[in-house]
Amino acid sequence: MKYRSTSGTVPEVSLEEAVVKGLAPDRGLYMPERIPELPKEFFDRIPSMSLPEIASEVAYALFGEDVDAGRLNELTQDAMNFPIPLVKVKDNVYSLELFHGPTLAFKDVGARFMARLLGYFNRDNTDRMVNVLVATSGDTGSAVANGFLGVEGVRVFVLYPKGKVSPIQEVQFTTLGQNIEALEIDGTFDDCQALVKRAFLDDELNGKMMLTSANSINVARFLPQMFYYFYAWAQLADLGVDMDEVVMCVPSGNFGNITAGLIAKRMGLPIKRFIAANNANDIFYRYLQSGEYNPRPSVQTIANAMDVGDPSNFARVLNLYGNDHDAITAEIGGCTYSDEQIAETVKDALETTGYQLDPHGAVAYRALEEYLKPGETGVFLETAHPAKFKDTVEGITGKEIEIPERLAAFMRGKKQTVALPADFDAFKSYLLSR
Numbered sequence: 378m379k380y381r382s383t384s385g386t387v388p389e390v391s392l393e394e395a396v397v398k399g400l401a402p403d404r405g406l407y408m409p410e411r412i413p414e415l416p417k418e419f420f421d422r423i424p425s426m427s428l429p430e431i432a433s434e435v436a437y438a439l440f441g442e443d444v445d446a447g448r449l450n451e452l453t454q455d456a457m458n459f460p461i462p463l464v465k466v467k468d469n470v471y472s473l474e475l476f477h478g479p480t481l482a483f484k485d486v487g488a489r490f491m492a493r494l495l496g497y498f499n500r501d502n503t504d505r506m507v508n509v510l511v512a513t514s515g516d517t518g519s520a521v522a523n524g525f526l527g528v529e530g531v532r533v534f535v536l537y538p539k540g541k542v543s544p545i546q547e548v549q550f551t552t553l554g555q556n557i558e559a560l561e562i563d564g565t566f567d568d569c570q571a572l573v574k575r576a577f578l579d580d581e582l583n584g585k586m587m588l589t590s591a592n593s594i595n596v597a598r599f600l601p602q603m604f605y606y607f608y609a610w611a612q613l614a615d616l617g618v619d620m621d622e623v624v625m626c627v628p629s630g631n632f633g634n635i636t637a638g639l640i641a642k643r644m645g646l647p648i649k650r651f652i653a654a655n656n657a658n659d660i661f662y663r664y665l666q667s668g669e670y671n672p673r674p675s676v677q678t679i680a681n682a683m684d685v686g687d688p689s690n691f692a693r694v695l696n697l698y699g700n701d702h703d704a705i706t707a708e709i710g711g712c713t714y715s716d717e718q719i720a721e722t723v724k725d726a727l728e729t730t731g732y733q734l735d736p737h738g739a740v741a742y743r744a745l746e747e748y749l750k751p752g753e754t755g756v757f758l759e760t761a762h763p764a765k766f767k768d769t770v771e772g773i774t775g776k777e778i779e780i781p782e783r784l785a786a787f788m789r790g791k792k793q794t795v796a797l798p799a800d801f802d803a804f805k806s807y808l809l810s811r
C-alpha cells in the first residue's frame with residue numbers, strides 16, 4: 378500500500394517512509410492510497426472476537442502488504458494489551474473507556490502501535506538508532522514516552538517547559554529511564570517546539586543522527602485508533618441494540634481520533650453518523666455551519682487537550698470527502714460547549730447516573746444528550762481518566778477522585794531529567810554528545 382499526501386504535489390511513498398517522515402515534503406498529511414473494505418463475514422464474526430483479535434485483522438487489511446504478517450500480528454497484540462470496555466451510562470448511552478492504558482488516555486493506543494512499527498522498520502539496522510524528538514505541554518509526552526519505553530533501536534527525547542507541566546503529567550515521562558530522556562527546558566512550550574522544529578531542519582544533526590517525530594499526524598499513530606471503533610461495535614452487538622442506529626460521538630481537538638472513525642466507516646463499519654464534539658475552540662463546528670474554515674488561535678479551556686485552533690487532521694477530513702461540505706455534514710454533526718456547560722455536565726452526569734466523566738468525555742456526553750434521536754444508540758469516547766484532571770474535576774463535583782494504582786506508581790518514581798537552556802546550540806550539542 379502506498380501513502381499519498383493530502384496536498385497531492387509529491388509522489389506517493391511506502392508505509393515505512395510515511396512513518397519515518399511523518400509529514401509529507403509538501404506539508405500535506407499522508408493518507409492510504411485506497412481504503413480496503415472488510416468482508417461481511419468479518420462483521421458477522423466480530424461480536425465474538427477480542428480486542429487484540431479485531432485489531433490484528435484490521436491491521437492486516439491496512440498494513441498486511443508492508444509488514445510481515447507474523448510480526449504485524451505480534452506487534453499489534455503487544456500494542457493492544459489493555460482493556461477498552463464499553464460501559465453503559467444510561468439507557469441508549471455508552472462510554473467507550475479508552476483510559477485503561479499506561480498513561481490513562483486514548484493516545485496510548487496510537488503511541489504504542491507507532492513505537493512498535495518503527496521498531497519493526499528499524500529491525501535490521503542494529504547500529505542505527507532512531508531518535509524520536511517530542512515537545513510536550515503534558516499529555517503527548519507521556520503517551521509517546523510510555524509507548525516507546527523499552528522498544529529496541531529507538532531513543533526518545535521529551536522536551537518540556539520547566540515548571541509549566543502539572544506534577545501528575547511530569548512524573549509520567551521523567552521517571553521512566555531506559556531509552557527515555559526527559560529534557561527540562563528553561564522556557565515555554567513554544568520554545569520546546571521551536572527547538573524540535575529547528576533540529577529537523579539542521580543538516581549537521583540530520584547527517585549524524587536519524588531524527589523523527591512522533592506527533593499525531595503520523596499515519597502509524599492515527600490509523601490504529603480505528604481498532605477500537607470496531608471493538609465498540611463488537612461489544613454493542615452483544616447487547617442487542619439496533620445496529621443500524623449507532624451514533625459515535627468524539628471529543629475532538631486535532632481530529633485524529635474522529636478521522637480514524639470515519640475511515641473505519643469506509644472500511645465497512647456501519648456507523649450511522651458521527652458527532653464531533655468541541656469545547657470553546659469551535660473552528661470545526663463553524664465550518665459545518667458555514668462551509669468556511671477559519672483557523673484561530675486556541676483559547677484555554679478545562680478540556681485542554683482539545684484546545685486547538687487549527688486542527689491538523691482537518692486536511693484529512695476534507696480529503697476523505699473530496700472537499701464536499703454537503704457530504705461532510707451528511708455524516709458528521711458538530712457542537713460546541715463552554716467551560717460552564719462542561720462543568721455542569723460533569724456534575725449532572727455524576728448526580729443522575731453515578732458515572733464520573735472527565736472534562737473531555739463530558740463534552741461528548743453532553744452532545745449525545747442533546748442530539749441523540751429516538752431509536753438511536755450513542756457511544757461517546759471517554760478519552761482520559763478523570764484522575765488526570767483531578768483538581769478540575771474535584772473542584773466541580775466536590776467529591777474526591779481516587780488515583781488509579783498505575784498513576785500512583787509514577788508518582789513514587791524517581792525524577793530523572795537533564796536541564797537545558799532554551800538555546801538551540803546547547804540542545805544540539807547535547808544531542809550530538811549522546
Ligand SMILES: *Cc1c(COP(=O)(O)O)cnc(C)c1O
Pocket residue numbers: 482483484516593628629630631632633634635682683737760761
Ligand atoms: C488528544 C486528546 C483529545 C483530542 O483528540 P484529537 O485526536 O486531537 O481530536 C481528546 N481528549 C483527550 C483526553 C486527549 O488527550
